[in-house]
Amino acid sequence: MSVFKDLLWFFKQEKRSYIWGISLLIIVALLELLPPKVIGFVIDEMIKKSLSGKTLFFWVGLIFLNGLLLYLFRFLWRRLIFGSSLKLAKQLRDNLYHHFTKMSPTFYQKNRIGDLMAHATNDVQAVRETAGAGILTFVDSIILGGSVLVMMAVSISWKLTLISLLPLPIMAILTQYYGKLLHQRFHLAQEAFSELNNKVQESMSGLKVIRSLGQAKEDIGAFKNQADVVVKNNMKVARIDALFDPTIMLVVSISYLISIVYGSRLVISDDITIGQLITFVTYLGILIWPMLAIGWLFNIVERGRASYDRIRSLLSIEAEIKDSDQALQKLAMGEIHYAIDSFTYNEESNFKLSDIHFRVKEGQTIGIVGKTGQGKTTLLKLLLREYDVNQGRISVGDMNIKNVSLHALREHIGYVPQEHFLFSSTVKENIAFSFTNATDEDVYKASEIANIHNDILDFTEGYQTVVGERGVSLSGGQKQRISIARSLIKNPNILILDDCLSAVDAKTEEKILRSLKDERDGKTTFITSHRMSAVMHSDLIIVLDEGKIIQRGKHEELVQIDGWYKEMFERQQLEELVQQGGR
Incomplete structure (x- = not known):
């Protein structure tokens, strides 16, 4: 019966319902004792041949009344006890x-x-x-x-x-x-x-x-x-x-x-x-x-x-990432400062970020590139506080993000992940997910910036088209651009694009990036990508390798220096020329 003890907190919470319900159960139990007693008495009276019609009518009426009370009280206790269990x-x-x-x-x-x-x-x-x-x-x-x-x-x-x-x-x-x-x-x-x-x-x-x-x-x-x-x-x-x-x-x-x-x-x-x-x-x-x-x-x-x-x-499992008791409920925007001495997911993990130090002024665009599995996404998730830095800190406006509530931090961030998730609802509802009071004009504007507006108008029911679970009815590029529009509609101070343009062609990518630059003046943007064309206009480009920064600077500077960035840029330029020649 230890489970009743474990649920004592709930019984106390609903004590009025349970006290009344149990009381009615007790009354029902006592009322059920009456009919057998009456039956026995009537049979003995019949054997003695002393049972009168008036006496029989009285006992039958009493049993009928007893039945009505049982009906009423059973209804009430069921409502009280079973209702509380719900x-x-x-x-x-x-x-x-x-x-x-x-x-x-x-x-x-x-x-x-x-x-x-x-x-x-x-x-x-x-x-x-x-x-x-x-x-x-x-x-x-x-x-x-x-x-x-x-x-x-x-x-x-x-x-x-x-x-x-x-x-x-x-x-x-x-x-x-x-x-x-x-x-x-x-x-x-x-x-x-x-x-x-x-x-x-x-x-x-x-x-x-x-x-x-x-x-x-x-x-x-x-x-x-x-x-x-x-x-x-x-x-x-x-x-x-x-x-x-x-x-x-x-x-x-x-x-x-x-x-x-x-x-x-x-x-x-x-x-x-x-x-x-x-x-x-x-x-x-x-x-x-x-x-x-x-x-x-x-x-x-x-x-x-x-x-x-x-x-x-x-x-009983405690959240690894949670607000401190003194966490501030408001975040003052400003320069973002990464000062990570070391970070690893756990003791068994072979991956490690180390000596990551750079600053991003408010309104700048930063590009993060590197081979697969070198820590690009991890770097961004640390800013979102999906994980906490082991040694070092990340600051926004001179405030350590650990000292700010998760809600206050994330309400300033728009995040477009590599793996796009769309809800099984309409296109409009998916785009307006992070901004419930969005007007049609807000939705259209975000869609135009993400270069998906015309595609949506071509859908059978336009913005009212149901996309299916996880956006099953859409192409990869359409899902990516709807995800971008969903983050843009909240007009975040910090926008994170985590390799989210991989499924669109170079021309569409260029249109989206140009629109972002025009619309996000004065706001900070992080872009990770395997295509150098996506980051070449950034104010700062960081190249990661094995969890360390091996190169940093603007595009014009990095293409002049022998290294991974120059090699990858020239290779992608050559591939693009070959594709154009093939056409």
Whole structure:
């Protein structure tokens, strides 16, 4: 029952609903004791031939009124207790979602999306059942079961009650044993479901790759294998689950047999009446539900405990990047100063940035180039504080970015990543994502700067065209330019273009860069690219190699110096001439 203790914070939060709900449950339990007593009394009166029509009408009316009250109170307690459990599910999902949004990329490298989705669905559902049906079974098994036992012992025969309940210890021992097995197997079943979620999520995201490589059959086979594992583990849970009710019914049947045999002897010896024996057997029938509730309670509690442990374990992971207690809520723009002595992702990582020192004046454009995997994107993500510098600092306007809240920092930055993500909504909604109050004119202007406006007008429904999940209906160049427009619409003080022009041709790239230069006067822009043409007009160009700056300067300076930049620029110029000659 430790899960109830773990959820005590929620029960305190919703104490009014639970107090009223449990009170109504208790009233319902007491009202259920009346009909068997009335039945026994009426039967005894009939045997004595002393039952009058008026008396019968009174008892029938009382049972009818009792039924109406049961109907009303059952409706109310369900609304209060089950309604509160739905609030718990919402709160847990909100907590999980909020937690996910705070996590750094490292968290998502260690936890797969499908597994996180399983926590927010199946695990939350299991905990909700604990706070709803778990409370019901707990209260009913104690209150209703206890009330029935008291009535059986006090108003009929304590001897008959004691003998009839002799099989109950067997049920208690077996249900406790089943509960332990259920906890272990349900945990494994939830893990298997998480793996299946991961498989589905990865397969749907990579469907184009799977088909293009002719791996559809193999992927379907892998899915079936994982689905079989889920079924196998859930069958193990179901086998244990299926033992609860038969075990309880067997115990109850034995109790029935004992009560009828021994009760008949008590009737013969005039210790109890026939009406009392019928009342006793009826009470024993009512007692079936509290006994079943005990088994169901173990089932629900063990499932809830396993799931809440998984949720709590996930929520206990602290964000690596978070605001300090004294973090400022406003950032004063100015010169950006990189002073990184050393940075590495973790102890196991072979990658390292070292001795990165440069300044970017407000309004300047800086180009960052170098071979693949040399630290260009990492340099930009450090400015976004997706990771924190190990040794050194990054400052904006003489303020260390660690001393500013993440929200205050990032609201000044527009970031266009290498991997473009579009939401499954309209083109307009995707562009206006970072500026919810954007007008049509704002959207059109950002689209024109990104050189995507005319393309959008050619779409079937223009700006109201739904792009599909991850922009599946668009080309790579269109997705890149919509992503650029999405960052431009917020008119950020710092714009980061992380190799986001790779899918557009040289002429389109030139138009976009020219528009950016005209529109972003006085604002800072970072550009990383494999094409030198994208950075050649920058105020400062940095060349990275193995996490270090090996060259820096303007384009005119770097092409005069032997080195990587000059070699790459001349090679790309030659490739462009060859392509033009081919045309």
